Amino acid sequence: MKTLRHVDELIAxxxxxxxxxxxxxxxxxxYAVALTPAVVELIDRGDPADPIARQYVPDPDELEPGAxxxxxxxxxxxxxxxxxxxxxxxxxVLLMPLLHCPVYCRFCFRREAVGGDKGLSDAELxxxxxxxxxxxxxxxxxxxGGDPLMLPARRLARLVRQLDAIExxxxxxxHSRVPVGDPARLxxxxxxxxxxxxxxxxxxxxxxxxxxxxxxARAACRRLVSxxxxxLGQTVLLKGVNDxxxxxxxxxxxxxxxxxxxxxxxxxxxxxGTARFRVPIADGQALMRRLRGRVSGLCQPSYVLDIPGGHGxxxxxxxxxxxxxxxxxxxxxxxxxxxxxxx
Ligand SMILES: *Cc1c(COP(=O)(O)O)cnc(C)c1O
Ligand code: SF4
Numbered sequence: 001m002k003t004l005r006h007v008d009e010l011i012a013x014x015x016x017x018x019x020x021x022x023x024x025x026x027x028x029x030x031y032a033v034a035l036t037p038a039v040v041e042l043i044d045r046g047d048p049a050d051p052i053a054r055q056y057v058p059d060p061d062e063l064e065p066g067a068x069x070x071x072x073x074x075x076x077x078x079x080x081x082x083x084x085x086x087x088x089x090x091x092x093v094l095l096m097p098l099l100h101c102p103v104y105c106r107f108c109f110r111r112e113a114v115g116g117d118k119g120l121s122d123a124e125l126x127x128x129x130x131x132x133x134x135x136x137x138x139x140x141x142x143x144x145g146g147d148p149l150m151l152p153a154r155r156l157a158r159l160v161r162q163l164d165a166i167e168x169x170x171x172x173x174x175h176s177r178v179p180v181g182d183p184a185r186l187x188x189x190x191x192x193x194x195x196x197x198x199x200x201x202x203x204x205x206x207x208x209x210x211x212x213x214x215x216x217a218r219a220a221c222r223r224l225v226s227x228x229x230x231x232l233g234q235t236v237l238l239k240g241v242n243d244x245x246x247x248x249x250x251x252x253x254x255x256x257x258x259x260x261x262x263x264x265x266x267x268x269x270x271x272x273g274t275a276r277f278r279v280p281i282a283d284g285q286a287l288m289r290r291l292r293g294r295v296s297g298l299c300q301p302s303y304v305l306d307i308p309g310g311h312g313x314x315x316x317x318x319x320x321x322x323x324x325x326x327x328x329x330x331x332x333x334x335x336x337x338x339x340x341x342x343x
Pocket of ligand 1: 074086087088089092093094142313
């Protein structure tokens with residue numbers, strides 16, 4: 001089986017009803033579509049609300065921008081000194097060598113940019129690396145895209161070597177959907193490319209539902225950890241996918257169980273055509289509050305919002321300390337702090 005990209009392939013696979021052909025084709029003409037065999041295998045076609053299908057199968061709603069939507073929802077353009085670099089915080093930059101992904105998420109925050117053939121040429125990548133070399137404040141390079149693990153292993157190895165040679169860098173961080181979206185792509189050569197650095201190479205795995213951690217995905221993560229690459233979990237809070245407390249709890253436990261430390265739970269960005277995934281911030285905070293009481297500290301991500309306009313990420317709480325000088329415990333009871341003699 002191959003990656004499904006065309007509406008007729010989705011119909012043949014039983015993922016789109018034939019009556020919706022024209023409407024879904026219009027979406028596919030506007031936004032990239034890809035479902036790998038690994039992802040298709042996880043879908044329960046008998047469940048009209050299947051949380052895996054929901055993330056990848058295009059829906060006619062996507063042509064409605066939705067309230068407050070923006071083409072560049074987190075303001076990357078305002079902080080892009082040259083192609084392929086976003087420099088928002090003094091000590092770290094995003095490096096985007098290519099804009100392809102193994103799968104295309106319907107809620108993607110960079111959906112207006114990904115999928116086309118707009119990756120960096122060799123000369124543009126050299127210029128981006130020069131930018132990093134010339135600014136000694138930069139301590140961390142976050143390699144993202146698109147999905148940087150879509151680079152052929154040889155090019156990935158070269159990129160890691162080039163970054164490793166930049167003296168002022170401490171950390172090389174990759175963000176990828178490949179371990180869950182296309183685990184077969186994590187060959188020995190790809191893992192070796194990542195593991196070939198002296199500097200710390202971290203990998204943030206984008207994973208939104210416990211079922212995404214299939215046997216193949218778990219094995220891919222195991223290969224990475226065994227090669228000395230610490231894994232972080234990155235999850236987007238999505239209505240109908242993981243906004244249920246039991247699902248979120250199971251996801252966080254499954255990540256930690258597979259040696260992936262939950263890092264961020266992202267509030268959904270205001271990308272066009274993603275309204276069907278929106279969860280109110282108050283609901284996200286309630287989910288976080290429930291996690292705090294029920295699961296290990298290892299399983300707690302921080303819930304963050306990327307502030308529209310390019311102002312960076314802000315933690316959304318919830319907070320446990322109030323203005324009246326009380327702090328809430330994991331059962332929801334409040335205590336004075338500092339305590340008085342009676343407490
Ligand atoms: C998210 C982001 C980072 C990384 O932020 P961390 O909080 O360190 O994970 C860096 N640069 C840009 C432009 C970002 O959007
Ligand atoms: S893998 Fe990331 S960049 Fe690619 S479509 Fe999904 S959210 Fe967007």
